[in-house]
Amino acid sequence: MFDVDLDKFRMVDLSYEVVLGQTGERPFVGKRGLLADGAYKYDIVDTHTHVGTHVEFPAHFFDGGKGVTDYPLTAFMGRGVLLPVTCTEAPPAILPDYLEQTIGDILQEGDIVVARNEGAHSEDQAQWPYFTPEAGAWLRDRKIKMLVLGLELRLGKDIPDTRAFHDVLMGADVTFLEFPDHLDQLTKRTFFFMALPFKVKGLDSSWARAFAIEDR
Numbered sequence: 126m127f128d129v130d131l132d133k134f135r136m137v138d139l140s141y142e143v144v145l146g147q148t149g150e151r152p153f154v155g156k157r158g159l160l161a162d163g164a165y166k167y168d169i170v171d172t173h174t175h176v177g178t179h180v181e182f183p184a185h186f187f188d189g190g191k192g193v194t195d196y197p198l199t200a201f202m203g204r205g206v207l208l209p210v211t212c213t214e215a216p217p218a219i220l221p222d223y224l225e226q227t228i229g230d231i232l233q234e235g236d237i238v239v240a241r242n243e244g245a246h247s248e249d250q251a252q253w254p255y256f257t258p259e260a261g262a263w264l265r266d267r268k269i270k271m272l273v274l275g276l277e278l279r280l281g282k283d284i285p286d287t288r289a290f291h292d293v294l295m296g297a298d299v300t301f302l303e304f305p306d307h308l309d310q311l312t313k314r315t316f317f318f319m320a321l322p323f324k325v326k327g328l329d330s331s332w333a334r335a336f337a338i339e340d341r
Contacts, residue, residue, distance in 0.1 A: 129338065139273075139320075139335040141306040143177040151176045174330040178304045180271075180322040183295040185329035186288075191298060194326045200270055200300065205318030205337055206232055207311055208240040210254050210278060217244070217254040218282065221263040232267050237318045239273040239337075241308040246277055255279035258286060261293035273302040273318070273335075305335055313339045 129136075147153050153176050155167035175181070180201065183190030208228050212219060228238070242254060256279070264272065272294065274280065280301075281287030294301070302320050317338040322331035 133341055134338050135341050137307060137310045137316075137337045137339065139305045139307055139318075139337055140178045140333070141304045143332075153177075174328050174332075175303070176332060178302065178306070178320070178333050178335050179330050180320055180333045181301040181303065181330040182328075183298060184327075186291045186295045190295065190329075192326065192328055193322050193324055193331045196298075196300070198321070201321050201333070202317070202319040203235055203237055203270065204233070205237045205239050205273075205316045207314050207316075208238050209243045210240055210275075211244045212254040216282060217252070219254055219256045219260050221259050224260055224263050231314060232269070234268040236267075236269050237271040237273060238264060238269050239275070239305075239308065239311070239318065240278055241275040241311070242277040250279065253277045253279050255282045255286075256290055257281070258289040258293055261290045265293055265297045265299065268297075269299060271300045271302060271320075273305055273320075275305060275308045302333065302335060311337060311339065316340075 143153050145153060145155055151173045153170070153172045155170045158166050158168040160166050180193070182192050182196070184192040206228055208224070210219060212223065232238070240256075244254060247253065254277075258281075279287070280290045318335070319337075320333040320335035322333040325331055
């Protein structure tokens, strides 16, 4: 029987907590009701495909692009590589040279890159480090299968660059995971990562429970 020895490994929950009843641009609202046997249920849940921790697919960017049911389960699990982002210069652009210096020595084909902002934190999104299309090409050429975008990081300096970044990676069937939480609890450069999206045919993005398993 397969077992994970938690004396040797630690599990890190990387999922953002969604609160039932939240409204706004990304709602998660439910109407409470009863089943015939008197047990509680929620009749209708109004939500958004990008609520909480979620995996985005090429269907998010390309008309007719791949969705969750077009990927095998192995696309959502594997070796995670931590990308610490400490860019402080202005503009705080993440360029290929930075990726090469930071993870070039350990990144392998099929890895999942987990980007975490370790620089100065700001409420001003214009100050957040951002990926460039050139960085996207570097990641694509190394054949990663998923990019995990930590909080206070951007996928481009503006809308055109953000679209170009999507185009480069999603054109190679790379998925994105957004709104992870607790990335600060990761202590290793590499670990096992998993984020299984809810299986709904046709969705551009789907909610996921993400976690990492690290050596102690």
